[in-house]
Amino acid sequence: MDPNGLSPYIRVALDNELIPGWLIKERVLFDYELLYIKEGAARITVMDEVYHGKPGDIFLFKPKQRHSILNRGAVPVRQPHIHFDLYYQPDSPDVKVSFKPLNEIAPHEMSWFREDLCSAPPFELPTYIRLHNPLAFEKMLLDLIHDYNLGLPYGQLYAKGAFIRLWTHLLREHQWNQNSHLHSHWLQLTKVKHYLNHRLDADLSVEQLAEMANLSSYYFIHLFKQAFGVSPIRYHLMARIEKAKEWIQFTDIPLTEIGERVGFGSIHAFSRAFKKIEGVPPSFYRSKKK
Template sequence: MDLNRLSPYIRVAWDSTIYPPVHIPERVLFDYELLYIKEGECEVIVDGIAYKGIPGDLFLFKPNQPHSIRTMNDRPLRQPHLHFDLYYQDDSPEVPISFKPYSRLNERERQWIRPNDLRDMTPPLPSHIRLNKPEAIEQLMMDIIFEFDSKFPYYETTAKGLFIQLWMHLLREIHWQRSPHLHSNREQLDRVKNYLSHHLHEEATLEELAGLANMSKYYLCRLFKKAYGITPIQYHLSVRLEKAKEMIRFTDLSLTRIAEELGFQSIHAFSRAFRTREGVSPSAYRKTS
């Protein structure tokens, strides 16, 4: 999926409670659904695989994916849930919620089935996610539901922004779960990242960062790149150059002074790094800003 184009359409946002015994027979959806278990327990069968849902669990149902839900005991099942398209389409406002198996859909209803934009994700997003820290996702879901219930001005746009935050939380949660060595060292990685973000005035060395994280510099580099996509030194250079762009655009400081304040050894080293990243020299960037 292309996250740069992400423009969700939220069709339904409900905080519903069902009282046992309840069995929602197998059905397929036209759209996506996120179902969060806030209270109670249930059995959810997705594509023939049974999962036990407990408080803090999240289920992701994809378009045309067979699934059923059954309460497991005599406790009410509270299940905040959202139906949505990941990308707005011209017919998004017209498409209803499906409660039927595929075999009972008519031709028009089958045309409402959205493409599964998550199909090409590697590895694929799971149908059942046992959240390590459910509080953030639960709060965002409840905030979205509140917007739909209150219908304040611009509630749909507000809900869309909240959903994008929720989706990013979910992708990060799955990323951390698939890399347990990252999760166990997350505090150290955050410490290094925050240090680099707040020390723009000097160059950093792997030796001092490794000491800060209490691990070898080779292990730190590997973990940091796995977590953030770049090495610590590359990240530090990136945030320093972003600060340089801001100073070039919004101050009258000379380029030499900017290079000095951001810890570059010389104006030549600064210019070379800036041109490599931005494709233009600092002076050319100032002229066009």
């Protein structure tokens, strides 16, 4: 499933409290529920596994996943939460929130069960996530809930955008949870990335960049690629070619000079690198300008 086509439908968005002794009996959902523990503590059982949820915890209940929620404490549990479809479907407005176990689901309701897309690539999110930065997530979630319940025009459209920001934050947090070494070196990696974006006129080496990050060359390349999807040298080359493409399209600067401005010693080296990234020679974009 392509995350770039994400088109969520928000079904319910609430910020409420569970009083002491409150119990949501075991049930299955047709859709997803994203529940955040803001205050208090809850005993949450998912597929017979027991969690003791505390402030900063997130639970992602998935379609057909058995779960129950109990406040066994002496204070209310504040639990902002949303029910949603990850991708809008024609029947999305008609599907209800379930409070029933699977054996009580009526035959006509069986078609309401959504496919669990969160457990497979590209998301691969677990049921329980402990956040590094709960305050940022909390603010985004509460803003979404607040606007959704105002009932303003285009509320569902706003909710889609707010959800995508929230979802992206959650995916990043999960990636950092899975790759703590990446999170611990994040400042070094972003420092190098910033440097690459501002040194488009130079041909840089891995050794220089690794030294800047205070890492071995091998480990630096591994972390950079894991963080940004490409090697540092390829990232730099792509940034240089992108800047060159701008100058080719929007100025009359000769191609040879543009190549020099982005760190290439000859028009031949510039053309080879440009074609490697864009699949066409630099002159292609100059001709498109006319």
